[in-house]
Amino acid sequence: DTGVSQNPRHKITKRGQNVTFRCDPISEHNRLYWYRQTLGQGPEFLTYFQNEAQLEKSRLLSDRFSAERPKGSFSTLEIQRTEQGDSAMYLCASSRQGDGSPLHFGNGTRLTVT
């Protein structure tokens, strides 16, 4: 399978705990995106990378959120001191470089903060 892969598929955590998600993009794609989606809403942009460089981060994103893509391949998204409002589906997508390139999404990681 050469699609975008995300792990874990589901994560249940208690408020205040830290969580980390992983995304493996399509191998020839150099752009990698993180989105968050809640019920009834479209995906909300969080951040994106071109190779290992984090080019943009949503102004609405809390400092508790951090993402890395150290070697320009897989990426991790960490949420520190989780809150109930962080409960959502976290979607990773990748694309080729170029503004006309569509995104290809992984299955997502569903986070539930209790």
Add this chain to the structure above:
Amino acid sequence: RKEVEQDPGPFNVPEGATVAFNCTYSNSASQSFFWYRQDCRKEPKLLMSVYSSGNEDGRFTAQLNRASQYISLLIRDSKLSDSATYLCVVPSSDGGSQGNLIFGKGTKLSVKP
């Protein structure tokens, strides 16, 4: 104007009907747009890319109106399997790195027998 705006629906149509969705955007410099389809509790999947004036793929037609800054999606001869949420995607207008793609909230379509 919001960066991207869609009618949330739901659109309830009978099988065989023709249905159209509109999506307005604010970034007049945008060159490429996309329509995605999302089934319940699944990830979005690319339906169509929209460049220049429009694009057609079987029963699906996407059109771009730059003057009025909207794109549309037309579905002809609706099938039960077309029931899903349709998401409009446009480049961000916030002056960032130009790679940021913004999703609309989606339009829900329900095709009934």
